[in-house]
Amino acid sequence: MEVEAYNLRATLSGHEQDIRSISALSDGTLITGSRDATLRLWKPSPDEELEPYTCSCTLTGHTHYVGSVASTPSGGVLSGSNDKHVIEWDITSGIPARILEGHENAVSCVAPCAASGQLLSASWDKTARVWDKGVCIHTLIGHEAAVWSVLPLEDGTGRVLTASADRTIKLWEQDRCVKTFIGHSDVVRTLALVPGVGFLSGSNDGTIRLWDLAGECLRVVQASDSFVYNVNVLASGEWMTCSEDRTVRLWDCSSGECIQSITHPSTVWACTPLPNGDLASGCADGNAYVWTRSPSRVAAPDALAAFKENVASVALPAQAMAGDQALDTANLPSEEALIEPGTKEGQLKVVKDSTTGTPMAYQWSNGSRSWEKVGEVVGSKDDGGGGATMGKRLFDGKEWDYLFDIDINGAMLKLPFNRGDDPYMAAQQWLWKNDVDQGFLDQVANFIITNTPGNVPVAAGNADPFTSGGAYRPAPSSASGTSVGNVDPFTSSGAYRPSYAQPPAAAGTDDSVKRQRPAQQVPFIAFDQCKHDTVLAKLEEFNAALAADGVTRPLALNAADMALLGSLVRVLKVGGAVSAAQVTLLLGGGKGPCPLAWPAAQLFPVLDVLRLLVLAPTAAPFLAALEPPLISQLARLMPTSDLQNKTHLAVALMVQRCFANLAYNSATRKLVVSSAGEVLDTLASPIEEGSSGLRLAASTVLLNACLMLKENNTLSGETALRADALQLQTLSLCAHALSSVPAMTLLSEEEALYRLLVAVETLIGLGATTHSLALDLDIPAALQSLTLPEGASPKIKETLERVLATLASASSKQ
Structure with missing residues (x-):
């Protein structure tokens, strides 16, 4: 099939992280959603002499990745995010017009229904929802794993299709599943209507399938050797896909043959057709790219050359290039092999560079009738994939000590890991990158631990990497207090106590006195001393008491979770790197009970661990992602009256010390900056009514808040402090x-x-x-x-x- 090839028209730069979703309004305005938690609107320029597109608006409102965007027939904009929310945007004012709440996990897809005016959403919570004027009218329950895509049939019946990580597609009438489509061997990620026929589906198994609504699969096309993230049907009838392998591909709907393969600098997460016949793609390099078949709209030669150079600079692992044949990088043909034309669009050939001898990969383009360079081949065909095989592996342009194959519900994903990294942190980042359900965290982390014998995570040490100061210094085991006021109000003297009593005089050993400086050099102040073993003993005692009481038993941790909490205390004791699992257990978000929900009388040792946790630099990313925000959770725990009550006093002291430490650690300071008023609202009662220890903690929070005001010019974007x-x-x-x-x-x-x-x-x-x-x-x-x-x-x-x-x-x- 001879068709005009698509060429680059424009590169849209502005997002700080991957573009995960892309759509277009009827006037040609592009909508992009990114991992930087923003949406951007890109207006086409009416003057061809100017830049083809300009960013007309940045929409901020989500608190996590924006995984899906869509335009409505009326010209509105929808978005779904890992923050579990769907937002309908007022693009005139640039603020949310309506926030739809109800999903219990990340929102993976949003779609409008033109026929009914309703909105659809899909989520990792295994459901899809139908919304009418902001109200959920149907929840589609039946999938056994995350729902990745939702699609209205637009036939006036209100029927809806959903695609899931359980490898199935379901057809729904209202909230009833009437048919299940089975055929894909891996996660089904994307759906698109094919007018007059049925629909297309794309999967992690690398195929796209054409289905009729009766349930018959009419065609299977091997679209990629890796994941297919998005599929669309163009006005011409052609199919468009984008994939993990960095390509956007165009397909002949009649023959199923690839018409054109467009290689990008990185993974292509999303693609969409535009009203004028152009195409747009959203890439993991943070850019959107616009493609055109119109010669008058093609980018300038220097822009085309720059893009090709960017594509060619990517390092490609040899094992990914080998395919079904062994790729011997030591015995490659010379560049003369490129004289022979390719046999099909997208065909790959590896040759030796005549100047450097470096293996280079080329891809055949039917449009240009030439071989186009797509990257440098590194390593050998036997690299990677081994569990504990040593030696550097190249993946995503970086070198790694290990490159594992991880099977998630049948999907084989690459997991890179370097010796010295924290297994739980690596696992968490990998889950986020690959949009894998949080429930797999422990399994992935344990896999790493098992297959990296002798790996010792590099401790964060006592130095705060953001300030060069001591962010966390455990107390010496011999530290003790002698003031009668330090007796634990719940047990006998000498047991664990949250140190809410009167501080010792200047000659004493109170941790809060140790950081005094001349006034001209006043630093932020932290509460970082602790008897970790006593804290752990108190946690174990309180947990056992909760488990023994029929009323509070549901709040008690099981043996495994208690062991994990103990490991957190021990990590904090030695100044090591905390894991995502440990943070999730302490603060909620896991499957079991959350210690922060313990009764007030048992809460103070939990908060004591938390005030140490917020000083750990490796905890900052997890704390920042909490929902509701950590500051709000702490403010709700703060007693508002009767601070002479021992229980209230203990909790109040720990909350204030947490606030002080959050402000002390520059990695978490922005959390306090963004909610400074909420923190300050908690200070009046402790200062006026509290014990001397509580008053000291509140005064420390107040001082740290003032120091934040002083340095607000260096805290970009936090203008509220002014x-x-x-x-x-x-x-x-x-x-x-x-x-x-x-x-x-x-x-x-x-x-x-x-x-x-x-x-x-x-x-x-x-x-x-x-x-x-x-x-x-x-x-x-x-x-x-x-x-x-x-x-x-x-x-x-x-x-x-x-x-x-x-x-x-x-x-x-x-």
Whole structure:
């Protein structure tokens, strides 16, 4: 079949990560959804002399990967995300018009139904949903694994097709499955209508299948040797696919032959036809590419050359090139072999570069009637795939110590791993990259552990890689406290306690005193000391008590989960790298009970582990992905009254220490920045009503918040911290504590007072606005009325004098 070949028209750059989905509006505007959690709208230019497309709008609202986008017949935009939400967008204002909630896992597909005006969504929670004006009217339950695609038949009957990781396709009438289509040997990822015939399906088995609605498979086409991620039907009747193998391919619908194969620099996740006959593809390199058959719209020669060079620069593993024949990279033909034309579109040939001797892969193009370079071949045909075979493997352009084959529901996926990496972290990142269900985490991690004998994860060490400071320093085993106030309120003296009592004097060993610096060099402050073995013993004791009570038994951890929680405490004790499984167990998201849901009387040791966890640099990615956000979860746990109650006091202290540590660790600081008001809202009661230990923790949170205000210029995108409202809130808290809490002047409270004074000093150092606010709040009068106790340390006096002098100077200038 002789047709005009598609050529590059434009490259759309702007996303920070993979483009996972792509669609188009009726006016030709492209919609892209990315792993960077945003959507972008790309307007076609009316002037051919200008850039073909410009980004007209970036839509932010999702908190996780955007896995699916679609346009509605009315010109609207839909998106689905790993945050479990579907969003209907108001593209005029650029904000969500409606958020559809109900799915219990990532949303993998969204689709409008033109005939009914309803919206459809599919999810990893094994269901699809039908929505009408924001309300779920049907939940399609019947698949045994994640649902990857949902497609309305648009025949006026309301019937819907779904495709699933259980390798089946189902036809639904309302919420009833009326037919199941069986044929694919692997995950079915994509569906497309074929008018007058039925529909197409694409699968991880590398095939596309044409079906009629009676259930008969009319044709099977081997579209790729790897996963087929997307299939479309063009207005011309041609089929279009995109695949893991970096290609977009066009297929003759009559013969099933490949018409054109377009190689990209990386995996092609999505493709779509455009109203003007062009095509668009979304790539793992973060770019979208537009392709055209119109000679007048083809990109300039330099742009075409740059794209081809980008494609040719990709490293290709030899084992992926070998196919059914052995690829001996040591005995390859010379470039003269390229004189002979190829026999079919997309045919591959490997030859030796005449200059460097490097094996190079070429692909035959019927359109150009030439061999086009698609990458450099590295390694040998025997590389990779072995479980524990040593030696570097090349995968995704990087070298790895191991390259495993992992079978997920029959799908064979490549899992790279380097010695020294944390198996659970590697497994989690691999699950995210391949959109594999979270339930496989333990199995994948255990596979790595079993097949990497002698692997020891490299510990994160005591140095915070973001600040060069000590992010986490376990307490020496001999550390102890002697204050009578430290007796555990639940058990006898000497048992585990959350240290909510009065801190020792300056000569003591309280961890919070150890980081004092001159005021001009005040650092963020953390609470990082802990008796880890005692914490673990208390966790085990409380878990056993919960299990023994019929009412609380459902909250107790089983033996395996308790062992995993114990491993987390031990990892934190030695400063090692935490795993995704450990974090998931502590904070929820797994299949079992969550310790954060324990009753308040048993909660404080869980929170004590959490305040250490947030200091671990390797935990930051997991904490940032939590839903609901960690700050909100902690704020809900914060007692709002009766802080003299021992249970309330223990929980309040741990919550405040968690807040302080989250702000201390630069890797998690942005979580506090984005919810600073929510954190500050919890401080008034602890400062006014709490014990000296709780007041110290709250004063530390306040100081760390002020330090965040000071450094807000380096926290890109977090402009909320510049708001006058937050400055007023922090200064108001300081003013209240200085004027209305007499206990702040006790000798035993001097460390809390010192941190409060440094907080004020930090705030008024921000400029004229905070100077003025401090004067309006009568902070100078509150400071002047402070009666310092005998024996107050010099640092208290010096800081107080500096703050008063600064405020007096500001006042004289007004």
